[in-house]
Amino acid sequence: MNTRVRPIAVIVKAVCLFIVINLVYGLMEPPIAEISAYNVFVPGLERTPFGNKDDPYTVVIDNADAMFASHEISAEKQPDEIRVALIGDSSIWGESLSLENTLSGKWNQLGSQCGGKKIKVYNLGYPHPSIIKDLIFFDEVKSRQPDVIIWFVTLNTLMNQYRLHPFLAGNHERVLKIVEKYNISFGPRKALSEQKTGFYEKTLVGQRSLLARLIKLQTLSLIWSATGVDIHAEPAITKMLAPDVDKDTTYRAIEPGSDLRESLLLDAIDAGFDIAGETPILLVNEPIFIANGLHSDVRYNDFYPRWAYDQYRDLLLKQTQKFPFNYLDMWNTIPLENFIDTPLHLNAEGERLLAERINPTLLSMVCP
Amino acid sequence: MSVSQILILAVVAVLVNQLKKGRSLVLLAVSALVIYWIQPYQEPVNLIFWFPTLTLAITVIFWLITSSPEARTWKQNWDSVVILLSVVVLVDLNRYFQVEVFFITDTPRFQLVAIVLLGVVAVGFLLGRIKKFHGLVFTLAIIGLITLLIFLKTPLASTRLIESISRFRGKESGGVSAFAWLGFSYISFRLLHTIIDRKAGRLPPVTLGEYVNYVIFFPTFTAGPIDRLERFARNLNEPVLMDQEGWVDAGTRLFRGLFKKFILADALAWIALNQAFVPDVRSVSWMWFFLYAYSLRIYFDFSGYTDIAIGLGKLLGMQLPENFDSPYLKPNLTQFWNSWHMTLTQWFRSYFFNPLTRAMRSSKIPLLLPVMILITQVATMILIGLWHGVTLGFFLWGTWHGVGLFIQNRWSEWMRTHMPAWGMKPLGAHVLKYSGIFLTFNFVTLGWLFFFLPDPAMAWNVMLKLFGVV
Numbered sequence: 001m002n003t004r005v006r007p008i009a010v011i012v013k014a015v016c017l018f019i020v021i022n023l024v025y026g027l028m029e030p031p032i033a034e035i036s037a038y039n040v041f042v043p044g045l046e047r048t049p050f051g052n053k054d055d056p057y058t059v060v061i062d063n064a065d066a067m068f069a070s071h072e073i074s075a076e077k078q079p080d081e082i083r084v085a086l087i088g089d090s091s092i093w094g095e096s097l098s099l100e101n102t103l104s105g106k107w108n109q110l111g112s113q114c115g116g117k118k119i120k121v122y123n124l125g126y127p128h129p130s131i132i133k134d135l136i137f138f139d140e141v142k143s144r145q146p147d148v149i150i151w152f153v154t155l156n157t158l159m160n161q162y163r164l165h166p167f168l169a170g171n172h173e174r175v176l177k178i179v180e181k182y183n184i185s186f187g188p189r190k191a192l193s194e195q196k197t198g199f200y201e202k203t204l205v206g207q208r209s210l211l212a213r214l215i216k217l218q219t220l221s222l223i224w225s226a227t228g229v230d231i232h233a234e235p236a237i238t239k240m241l242a243p244d245v246d247k248d249t250t251y252r253a254i255e256p257g258s259d260l261r262e263s264l265l266l267d268a269i270d271a272g273f274d275i276a277g278e279t280p281i282l283l284v285n286e287p288i289f290i291a292n293g294l295h296s297d298v299r300y301n302d303f304y305p306r307w308a309y310d311q312y313r314d315l316l317l318k319q320t321q322k323f324p325f326n327y328l329d330m331w332n333t334i335p336l337e338n339f340i341d342t343p344l345h346l347n348a349e350g351e352r353l354l355a356e357r358i359n360p361t362l363l364s365m366v367c368p
Numbered sequence: 369m370s371v372s373q374i375l376i377l378a379v380v381a382v383l384v385n386q387l388k389k390g391r392s393l394v395l396l397a398v399s400a401l402v403i404y405w406i407q408p409y410q411e412p413v414n415l416i417f418w419f420p421t422l423t424l425a426i427t428v429i430f431w432l433i434t435s436s437p438e439a440r441t442w443k444q445n446w447d448s449v450v451i452l453l454s455v456v457v458l459v460d461l462n463r464y465f466q467v468e469v470f471f472i473t474d475t476p477r478f479q480l481v482a483i484v485l486l487g488v489v490a491v492g493f494l495l496g497r498i499k500k501f502h503g504l505v506f507t508l509a510i511i512g513l514i515t516l517l518i519f520l521k522t523p524l525a526s527t528r529l530i531e532s533i534s535r536f537r538g539k540e541s542g543g544v545s546a547f548a549w550l551g552f553s554y555i556s557f558r559l560l561h562t563i564i565d566r567k568a569g570r571l572p573p574v575t576l577g578e579y580v581n582y583v584i585f586f587p588t589f590t591a592g593p594i595d596r597l598e599r600f601a602r603n604l605n606e607p608v609l610m611d612q613e614g615w616v617d618a619g620t621r622l623f624r625g626l627f628k629k630f631i632l633a634d635a636l637a638w639i640a641l642n643q644a645f646v647p648d649v650r651s652v653s654w655m656w657f658f659l660y661a662y663s664l665r666i667y668f669d670f671s672g673y674t675d676i677a678i679g680l681g682k683l684l685g686m687q688l689p690e691n692f693d694s695p696y697l698k699p700n701l702t703q704f705w706n707s708w709h710m711t712l713t714q715w716f717r718s719y720f721f722n723p724l725t726r727a728m729r730s731s732k733i734p735l736l737l738p739v740m741i742l743i744t745q746v747a748t749m750i751l752i753g754l755w756h757g758v759t760l761g762f763f764l765w766g767t768w769h770g771v772g773l774f775i776q777n778r779w780s781e782w783m784r785t786h787m788p789a790w791g792m793k794p795l796g797a798h799v800l801k802y803s804g805i806f807l808t809f810n811f812v813t814l815g816w817l818f819f820f821l822p823d824p825a826m827a828w829n830v831m832l833k834l835f836g837v838v
Binding site: 004005006007010056057215216219220222223225226227228229232 | 612613615616619635638639642644645648649650651654657658
């Protein structure tokens with residue numbers, strides 16, 4: 001038998017096989033992002049994967065399917081469970097906080113029950129303030145049988161954007177679908193349309209970055225299972241925010257007195273209620289840091305000048321008139337000392353206070 | 369090196385191998401360019417240029433010291449001199465070419481580089497006129513090289529120097545922790561080998577091209593194996609003739625290395641125990657699991673690089689020495705060290721362990737054999753540890769292995785004298801073999817704690833945790 005190997009033949013066969021596998025993969029479009037070791041072999045993550053590339057616990061992944069497949073909300077709903085999903089930005093996700101100190105962590109520590117059922121609160125925050133991102137989360141969460149969705153927004157969430165955030169770029173087809181369906185005047189709509197997925201992007205080569213991240217995410221499930229830690233803990237921030245603020249009165253280059261209506265994606269709130277369907281929603285205006293030092297007469301904090309934030313609250317209230325029982329304005333409910341690195345981020349005690357203050361409304365919704 | 373760099377170099381290697389004439393000169397130019405190309409980014413940014421340049425300068429000076437007068441003639445070496453000077457000038461001119469994919473664009477000013485090159489040429493000219501060097505020159509060269517190596521391997525020393533340079537230039541140090549003189553650990557051992565052999569009169573005469581090619585040969589530049597000059601020069605002048613099987617063999621080796629390094633090792637790196645998550649691991653079994661992952665990761669990483677180097681070497685017609693031989697499947701620590709980073713242990717055996725043993729045997733104060741074994745093995749392993757870095761962790765890692773080798777040596781001796789028949793019976797041989805593999809692997813794996821955890825106290829704590837003590 002001739003056992004000599006011909007290098008050219010090996011190369012030709014390898015190239016052919018490589019092309020065929022890529023073609024088949026591209027044609028089949030397997031829902032690879034929905035396959036997860038989490039909730040099957042190890043418990044699901046308690047918040048969406050997020051972190052910097054050097055973090056030993058997590059991987060940067062922008063695919064919503066993969067994020068949700070790894071999240072504990074994708075586990076089977078228990079018969080004695082009332083499932084509450086918290087959707088919001090970094091303050092809900094719990095930046096700079098360990099899991100037990102996030103809003104959902106503190107809320108679950110309250111141990112609320114209703115009719116013998118345990119209220120289990122799920123952290124579906126993500127460190128990017130964007131109402132369009134929230135709509136993608138609504139789309140994902142609706143199939144996970146939530147009993148209530150608590151939706152945290154702030155002025156930054158509702159502001160239209162002009163650059164496409166990596167998360168939105170990573171889910172551009174879904175974003176575009178939602179934006180078109182609800183006719184939302186989303187700033188980077190053109191950029192979204194230009195992100196079209198061609199056949200190359202569907203092949204193994206085209207998806208190599210996503211696939212690598214997916215494999216890493218699944219591999220990191222071992223570390224999650226062994227440590228119960230989902231992100232490298234930053235040293236706890238104990239310093240209070242400074243009471244003094246800048247005297248600048250513009251908000252994102254918008255001059256005082258301007259009408260913010262044009263800049264806010266208020267229609268997207270209606271879209272959220274529509275996507276949620278029958279699931280009750282509690283819309284919450286997030287607490288903010290209200291400075292009391294120098295220039296606090298013109299600004300509430302480093303994020304918001306007073307004129308802009310006041311106008312936003314008025315507009316939000318009007319928008320939510322249709323749902324009067326489902327709106328809570330918590331903007332000034334948390335004491336100053338409970339804010340940490342930004343005017344929206346709370347410390348553990350702040351999260352506990354917030355959970356306690358919203359809990360009665362939640363109970364009134366689930367235990368009428 | 370990244371995958372794309374390796375694949376580009378593989379193509380270059382194939383092309384170089386096709387050359388009928390001037391192959392070793394082209395290889396010299398390629399290797400010299402590659403050491404600039406793969407030098408990692410660091411602050412101050414000029415070091416990215418100066419480190420490879422210094423590598424070339426030191427190598428040339430060492431050649432002048434170690435080569436015999438008959439190999440030093442201008443006629444034999446002018447082409448290599450021209451190539452090396454051209455490469456340095458070409459790289460420096462990148463400030464005008466602006467080819468960012470190849471190299472930094474803010475290289476030093478040409479006038480400065482020209483002055484340095486003239487200085488090196490002048491030193492070279494003067495050294496070239498000396499017919500025979502005094503033994504003291506060799507000793508001083510050895511001491512100088514070892515001092516430089518110790519300096520570079522001492523994080524605190526190099527950090528302080530970077531800070532001083534930055535202060536002198538009126539800039540922040542940029543948070544760089546130590547010098548990243550790529551490949552210097554290996555370069556220094558190749559240079560030491562040549563100068564020790566020259567001192568002993570064992571070094572064959574080689575041309576500048578052969579010598580520099582040996583020291584900076586691009587496949588082995590960053591991670592070995594550490595070849596011997598006489599073997600390398602012979603192979604360089606008589607490359608392996610490649611037939612179809614040779615190409616397949618080279619390609620297979622290269623891709624096996626890529627698979628080991630970039631698939632297995634890099635994936636294992638995600639779950640390999642590291643200082644960041646050590647404190648959070650909640651159970652002993654997980655701790656063992658992640659430690660095993662580290663153990664496998666370091667093997668696949670290093671042996672993968674070796675496979676890549678050997679594969680690239682084969683594509684160039686060079687048969688490099690093996691560096692790994694299934695080390696984790698060896699039944700005792702001596703065999704492990706005969707199959708892990710083999711060329712490094714051979715180097716230490718030749719230039720430290722054997723001379724030390726000889727010196728102790730011929731010492732006027734007689735030492736008991738076990739004491740002699742303990743001293744030579746522990747000292748050798750501590751030096752191997754410190755070669756990785758002058759830190760307490762590497763010192764302890766070396767000591768761990770030195771003591772382990774001594775215990776294993778005494779155990780083997782005891783078994784041989786007290787239970788000679790045990791290993792002869794099939795069952796006994798099997799039990800010895802597999803329990804030996806198990807013990808050796810776990811001993812080596814535990815030793816890695818001192819290797820990769822920067823704080824020896826943390827390493828000790830983890831070790832206690834692994835045995836449920838804390």
